[in-house]
Amino acid sequence: MIPRNCSFPVHDWTTLSSYWHPVAFCSDLSDRPFSVTLLDEELVVYRSAGGIVVARDLCLHRGAPLSAGWIEADEIVCPYHGFRYGTNGRCTKIPAHPDAPIPAKLSLQTVLSEERYGLVWACLSREPRSPIPQFPQFTDPTFQHFHFEALDWNCSAGRSTEGFLDVSHFAWVHAGVLCSRDNPVIPEYSVYPSENGFGFEYASTYANPINSDPGDAEGLALWRRLYELTVPFAALLVTVYPRGGQLVIFNISAPTSAKRTRIYKLYARNFDQDEPLERMRALENRIYEEDRFVMEKQRPEELPIDLHEEVHIRADRASIMYRKALSGIGLGRTFTA
Ligand code: FES
Ligand SMILES: [Fe+2]
Structure with a gap:
């Protein structure tokens, strides 16, 4: 059912509602219910036995x-008249009439949900079009994993995801953080299709301050970034440093509405595992804040899927592929998330 005040064209909403999106960190769950909005749909989330x-x-x-x-x-109690709902969703008690039969229709409208990678994922459709995106390093014992807080941005999920791939x-x-203005040239790179999206690899020569590996004497070394995009909004980035260290960022944009996005960031690393996370948190906050500054100002807020609407350069191969991939799953010409 399309939510009230839906900010998406109906067809885009229907398409997006058939994919899995994160709605919370598992660590946020408790026996205190809280609300979260996904695709303009207000949801309640809680943990029960x-x-x-x-x-x-x-x-x-x-x-x-x-x-x-x-x-x-173990039952959720409505604050208005105290109706209670059990773990199977059925109403178990109407306090005003404890002996009267309970209408069958009186139940929670649950949606599909699953815990994975420390996130709660939800799908608003009964029939998900594809599985929850892959984050293979999560179960690899050589990797340490962690996350920082989710970010709420006033931009579309399409713009924020494309920015991560840019x-x-x-x-x-x-x-001064990820590159310098003296080093703007982008080498050739190619993009290849994958089962539920595409991947690409890109080489950088600018030392990354998140890594303690300094590269060569000037702090310059060839390090690789491998990207894997799963439609519509999950981007996995593996940065491979010269001495083999890998830093993985799994960046998933959950569309709150057509112009608001909650970004979940999961990390894994196979090096520097004793290093406290504060320095990295500060750097990541700075980087994401720099991105937000631009992405909240992009117009149109919607990601233009029609390739004629914006102008492309060779370095945009990945974002061109992204727009084609979104078009491929049926999103509209000007896609509003
Ligand atoms: S509105 Fe929930 S019990 Fe009346
Ligand atoms: Fe960025």
Whole structure:
């Protein structure tokens, strides 16, 4: 069912609702329900003995938000008239009429949910079009994994995901951190299709301060970035340093609405595992803040899927492929997330 005040064209919403999106970190879950918005749909999320519950944040009695209620004896209690809902979603008690039969229709409107990689994923459709995107390093024991807080940006998920795949902005947006303005030239790189998206590899000659490996005497070394994009909004980046260290960033943009996005960032590394995360957190915050500054200002907010709408250069191979991939799953010409 299309949500009220849906900010997407109906066809785009239907397409996006059939993919898995993250809605919370598992570590945020408790027996205190909270609300989260995905694709303009308000959801309630909580943990019960029977597992996690993700449901529409709506009591079918009089439309109160269940996220304002509480959990008691493993049941969620609506704050308005105290109706209770059990782990199977069915209403178990109407306090005003404890002996009356409970209408069958009175139940939670749960959506598909799953915990993976420390995230809660949800799919608003009963029939997901593809599996939850892959993050293979998560189960590799040689990798340490961690995450920083999610970010809420006033931009579309398409713009934010494309920004993560963009290779020619480093010298400009992240000058002095990921590249320098004296080093803006982008080498040739190629893009290859994969099962649910595409991948590409790109070589950089600018030392990355997140890594303790200094490269050569000038701090310059060839390090590789390998990208894997899973439609619509999951981007995995493996940075391979000269001495074999790998830093992995799994960047997933969850569309809150057509012009607002919550970005979840998961990390894995097979080096420097004793190094405290504070320095990296500070650098990452700076980098993402630099990105946000541009991405919230891009117009149109929607990602133009029609390739004639914006002008492309050779370095944009990845973003051209991205727009084609979104078009390939059926999103509209000017895609509003
Ligand atoms: S609105 Fe939820 S119990 Fe009445
Ligand atoms: Fe960036």
